[in-house]
Amino acid sequence: MKLNKLKIGKIETSGNLLLAPMADVTNLAFRLLCRQNGADITYTEMISADALLNRNRKALLKGLSSPADRPFGIQLVGSSPEKLREAAIFIEDEYKPELIDVNMGCPAKRITGTGCGSALLNSKTAVYEIISEMTAVLKTPVTAKIRILEREEKTLEIARLIERAGASALTVHGRKAKQMYSGSSDLAAIRAVKRELSIPVIANGDIRDEESAEATLDFTGCDGLMIGRAAIGNPFIFKRIKHYLETGEKLEVNRQAQQLEDLKTYVALLEEYNLCSSTNVRMHAHWFTKGLHGSRQIREKINNLKDGKALIELIGNYSQPK
Numbered sequence: 663m664k665l666n667k668l669k670i671g672k673i674e675t676s677g678n679l680l681l682a683p684m685a686d687v688t689n690l691a692f693r694l695l696c697r698q699n700g701a702d703i704t705y706t707e708m709i710s711a712d713a714l715l716n717r718n719r720k721a722l723l724k725g726l727s728s729p730a731d732r733p734f735g736i737q738l739v740g741s742s743p744e745k746l747r748e749a750a751i752f753i754e755d756e757y758k759p760e761l762i763d764v765n766m767g768c769p770a771k772r773i774t775g776t777g778c779g780s781a782l783l784n785s786k787t788a789v790y791e792i793i794s795e796m797t798a799v800l801k802t803p804v805t806a807k808i809r810i811l812e813r814e815e816k817t818l819e820i821a822r823l824i825e826r827a828g829a830s831a832l833t834v835h836g837r838k839a840k841q842m843y844s845g846s847s848d849l850a851a852i853r854a855v856k857r858e859l860s861i862p863v864i865a866n867g868d869i870r871d872e873e874s875a876e877a878t879l880d881f882t883g884c885d886g887l888m889i890g891r892a893a894i895g896n897p898f899i900f901k902r903i904k905h906y907l908e909t910g911e912k913l914e915v916n917r918q919a920q921q922l923e924d925l926k927t928y929v930a931l932l933e934e935y936n937l938c939s940s941t942n943v944r945m946h947a948h949w950f951t952k953g954l955h956g957s958r959q960i961r962e963k964i965n966n967l968k969d970g971k972a973l974i975e976l977i978g979n980y981s982q983p984k
């Protein structure tokens with residue numbers, strides 16, 4: 663039995679599997695689906711602190727949370743400690759998430775170009791100020807998500823600062839920013855951070871099946887596992903990993919039937935929460951139908967549909983070609 667409880671600040675979950683924040687992916691419907699499959703904590707995609715503080719925030723925050731998706735974290739991205747603090751106060755008041763996370767790992771140019779995401783890791787002062795400004799005023803536990811740095815000592819320095827500034831947990835993606843998604847996640851670097859800190863450390867990067875989940879937990883000794891890409895179009899990954907960590911046995915599943923079932927539930931959840939847009943459904947339908955027999959036909963049909971109801975009907979009536 664390797665599935666442990668996870669305690670971050672005052673929140674405690676019976677398992678330690680977290681859904682990673684992912685732009686355009688981890689909307690409320692997708693998070694609910696991952697939760698139904700066993701995710702213990704979910705994170706929203708990154709939300710810009712600047713955008714949150716301007717008047718258009720209503721559209722940005724449409725369908726952000728539901729009592730069914732708890733405990734969850736809202737991830738903020740920004741570079742100004744004051745704006746991040748103000749944005750965090752706003753979301754704490756409005757949404758009362760269990761966690762507020764700061765994105766210190768995104769390597770995309772459009773993010774680092776404005777000094778946000780992994781660019782923050784270049785400035786120890788900025789990292790410390792951001793976390794300490796937030797923890798000084800918020801009741802909600804603050805977490806941070808980083809990538810590793812060029813040298814281990816630099817990574818540990820940043821990790822220690824984040825802890826000292828009052829963060830309640832730290833997620834480490836074991837790649838450097840310049841790697842983007844190439845190479846593999848460095849478990850030894852994650853383990854070094856885990857050994858250095860007293861707050862919970864969550865391991866992230868390349869957890870894609872039962873074996874990689876077990877190996878990451880065993881090797882790093884981390885308090886939790888955060889899963890990103892492997893959950894896209896495949897939220898069932900949480901059930902598989904959870905079952906394996908609890909029993910040491912693998913679940914037998916017809917992956918194709920499961921993906922189709924999950925796609926139907928996903929679209930139904932989008933409808934229920936009034937989040938159905940054709941772009942969103944198309945994107946996720948592509949992911950969910952990956953590897954499915956006849957996926958080309960269903961994708962073509964999906965591409966030609968405009969309205970959410972028709973999409974639900976199409977997916978509802980779809981049965982795999984024999």
Ligand SMILES: Cc1cc2nc3c(=O)[nH]c(=O)nc-3n(C[C@H](O)[C@H](O)[C@H](O)COP(=O)(O)O)c2cc1C
Nearest residue numbers: 682683684685707708765835867868869889890891
């Ligand atoms: C489509 C996509 C969107 C992402 N968006 C975010 C984001 O908004 N915030 C963040 O901290 N990381 C983001 N990430 C990074 C993931 O959270 C995670 O750190 C990374 O994918 C490594 O984990 P994995 O190997 O399990 O996918 C994103 C990754 C992908 C693939």
